[in-house]
Amino acid sequence: MIARFRELHETRHERARALKAQGRKIVASFYALAPKELVHAAGMVPVQLVEDRDARYETRAELLPYLCGMSRNLGGQIAAGALDYLDGVMVATVCDTNRHMVDVWAHQRAFARLWLLRTPAKDDDGAIAYYAGELRRVGRELGALSGQPVTDDRLGESIGLFNEHRALLRRFHAARPASGVSAEEAVHVVASALTTPVEEHSALVRELLAALPPAAPRAEPRLMVSALNIPMALDVIRMAEKYGATVVTDDLSHSPRYGSAEVPADADPYRALARGYLRRVPAPGMYPLEERAAWIRQAMDQAGAQGLIYLVQLYCDAYAFEYATLKDRFDRWKLPHLRLEAEATPASIEQLNVRVQAFVESLL
Amino acid sequence: MAELDLKTIQKKVTAGASHRKVVAAAEAGQPICVASAGIPNEVLLAMGVSAMYPESLAAISSGIGKAGPFFEEARNRGLSAAVCSYTRCGLGICWTSQTAFGAIPRPALAITDVNMCSLHATWWAYLEDHFKLPTFYLDMPVTDDPSAPDYIAYYAQQIREMVAFIEGNTQSRLDMDRLRAALAHSDRAGLYWRKMLDLRKHRPSPLSFRSLAGWVLPLVIALGEEDTADFYEALYHQGVADVQQGKTPAQGGERYRLIWNGIPIWHHLQLINYFEEKGANFVWEPYTSLNWGNKTSTGRLDLDRPFDTMAEKYTNVYTNKTIERRFQYFDEAIRDYGVDGVVMFSNRSCRPQSIGLHELAELIQERHGLPILFFEGDQADPEGFSWDDARMRVDGYLEILEGRRQGTPA
Numbered sequence: 023m024i025a026r027f028r029e030l031h032e033t034r035h036e037r038a039r040a041l042k043a044q045g046r047k048i049v050a051s052f053y054a055l056a057p058k059e060l061v062h063a064a065g066m067v068p069v070q071l072v073e074d075r076d077a078r079y080e081t082r083a084e085l086l087p088y089l090c091g092m093s094r095n096l097g098g099q100i101a102a103g104a105l106d107y108l109d110g111v112m113v114a115t116v117c118d119t120n121r122h123m124v125d126v127w128a129h130q131r132a133f134a135r136l137w138l139l140r141t142p143a144k145d146d147d148g149a150i151a152y153y154a155g156e157l158r159r160v161g162r163e164l165g166a167l168s169g170q171p172v173t174d175d176r177l178g179e180s181i182g183l184f185n186e187h188r189a190l191l192r193r194f195h196a197a198r199p200a201s202g203v204s205a206e207e208a209v210h211v212v213a214s215a216l217t218t219p220v221e222e223h224s225a226l227v228r229e230l231l232a233a234l235p236p237a238a239p240r241a242e243p244r245l246m247v248s249a250l251n252i253p254m255a256l257d258v259i260r261m262a263e264k265y266g267a268t269v270v271t272d273d274l275s276h277s278p279r280y281g282s283a284e285v286p287a288d289a290d291p292y293r294a295l296a297r298g299y300l301r302r303v304p305a306p307g308m309y310p311l312e313e314r315a316a317w318i319r320q321a322m323d324q325a326g327a328q329g330l331i332y333l334v335q336l337y338c339d340a341y342a343f344e345y346a347t348l349k350d351r352f353d354r355w356k357l358p359h360l361r362l363e364a365e366a367t368p369a370s371i372e373q374l375n376v377r378v379q380a381f382v383e384s385l386l
Numbered sequence: 387m388a389e390l391d392l393k394t395i396q397k398k399v400t401a402g403a404s405h406r407k408v409v410a411a412a413e414a415g416q417p418i419c420v421a422s423a424g425i426p427n428e429v430l431l432a433m434g435v436s437a438m439y440p441e442s443l444a445a446i447s448s449g450i451g452k453a454g455p456f457f458e459e460a461r462n463r464g465l466s467a468a469v470c471s472y473t474r475c476g477l478g479i480c481w482t483s484q485t486a487f488g489a490i491p492r493p494a495l496a497i498t499d500v501n502m503c504s505l506h507a508t509w510w511a512y513l514e515d516h517f518k519l520p521t522f523y524l525d526m527p528v529t530d531d532p533s534a535p536d537y538i539a540y541y542a543q544q545i546r547e548m549v550a551f552i553e554g555n556t557q558s559r560l561d562m563d564r565l566r567a568a569l570a571h572s573d574r575a576g577l578y579w580r581k582m583l584d585l586r587k588h589r590p591s592p593l594s595f596r597s598l599a600g601w602v603l604p605l606v607i608a609l610g611e612e613d614t615a616d617f618y619e620a621l622y623h624q625g626v627a628d629v630q631q632g633k634t635p636a637q638g639g640e641r642y643r644l645i646w647n648g649i650p651i652w653h654h655l656q657l658i659n660y661f662e663e664k665g666a667n668f669v670w671e672p673y674t675s676l677n678w679g680n681k682t683s684t685g686r687l688d689l690d691r692p693f694d695t696m697a698e699k700y701t702n703v704y705t706n707k708t709i710e711r712r713f714q715y716f717d718e719a720i721r722d723y724g725v726d727g728v729v730m731f732s733n734r735s736c737r738p739q740s741i742g743l744h745e746l747a748e749l750i751q752e753r754h755g756l757p758i759l760f761f762e763g764d765q766a767d768p769e770g771f772s773w774d775d776a777r778m779r780v781d782g783y784l785e786i787l788e789g790r791r792q793g794t795p796a
Contacts, residue, residue: 086740121528122705126741148544153527311511343512350516
């Protein structure tokens, strides 16, 4: 059953093309701060742009050398035609690179449609009202593209479906440390959530929760891995476990974070989305620092993690900067942690071996 | 205005003078604010709040070769060298409470914008968190259409909230007469800044980009002050006199007229001099021409609508415009200023300024066929910058320009 999630993730492009062949329109979010509920309510299939390790993409990236691996990789995917099934991309900014990649894509006419969401950095009443208006504008345009207007009722239903999905992922995340689901398998559960129709993924997670594999003996030390880039996270998980550790929980920007913020009930569904997304999804730089640090500590406590590997993808300002703010607290709390910084390439990751091994041994 | 007056006024607006003003203000009991470039200075001035600007201090520290200890402090605090050098150096300044000019007074509050770059949000969040400073974020969501009325209205409301924030955290109160006076000075400074830049359309252009890079400072940190307006008015008159005398920083006469695209390389400003020594003169830059100078539709500030006019000006951010719109600026400048070539600074610290450079270069070459030289490096951190390599590349580039001048493509 668990292998199904991996398959969903790895065949996401083929599956999207099959949906396209059935007449469905597909719109991507770049990244998780762009509400998929809007796309869903317009009758289209929402997916998320995700990085993918493939040498063909790296060689075709043709971008500035100091951009993060995520952006370079997506540039490569576009150049290679891997995302040719998309009818549009909806962008909510999390960093300067992600924001200005949109300029390049617009110039290249990389996608048929691009929506840059004017997303406030605050969540006060003025910001909520402004963002609700912005979502309403984009909702109208999505409805025009699909031919199915985004009505309040449809949007309310979509919000309900995604909230249910988030709740399921939260349940999975809470149950995982005591189950027989490995860290690597857990990454695939979440990665597949990003690109699979929500109804289908919810059904699968429900099935998984009903029959979680029993816990196997766990080697010590137990760790949490915090990372942005999925292939890099998988590399580091394998590396840590190769040296005897068990990664019992993770803090992938796509996973517990995606499931962390439920869109609240509100008579106006656009305002509900604004309230659910502004400063509620714990993306570095867009979330209160105190809460972010506390969340990591609490998640480690709940999973019984003894140490943290915090992986910074080179040129990801958000993570690099967030680390400096977290470090203050980690040091104060005497929370064992290892910061790693690497490019999203196998050669760069390989060089982390010694440090990961030393960190694992230091916790024994 | 006579040259002597310019020198007298200039002494009042130097970085050192600004630092002394902040120290004096603190001693007089005024609240000190840690502010980021691009916030409405005029409001601070009208409320009697004195500000220090870590980005400017970082650029200055780099320019005078004194940024090293601040970068070192940032490294020790766990900040990756891949993070923006203004941020690392600026935080180093805050952590050490030192600048190149002496100790900084204890700030009472912090204010930033969150649009010019997204790092401002995390940078100031860190200040708020680490130094326990009341902090205000002037929200300006990313956009590719900063002229949208609802967008400008949202920012105007942000400025009003900034006033309320200052009033809630200090004894300062907004005096509307002082605000209008500050805006009048700001308007005059912006007006003369633009008039001065227009002088560069003359052949030869009388102004040096190296000088302009330094002269920008009062626009960043002292807009709204009378001295600042006087300074730019005096500079303009000096520029007019220089035009009449045919002065130019290009040695041996102005042979090539260039555009510089990007933030100056503060740690090697002598690179600009090297161009000038070889007869090349920078006559237009987005950095100087599009970031300052009453960026409203009329080119003037409307003193009867203070919040709206500030909102229109401060939301008009160059990097929030599409690549096609940015190209239009280049297209116009290349024609209006008679440009022979473009130098692009691919700046690893500044993604907003650097992403899209190659696409912009393609458009320029398609339309105008101008030779383009790329530099890669960092605005404030000299790590990895090779002066020998830079000069060699300039030499090669100027050979190409000379070949074109003589009708023999290199």
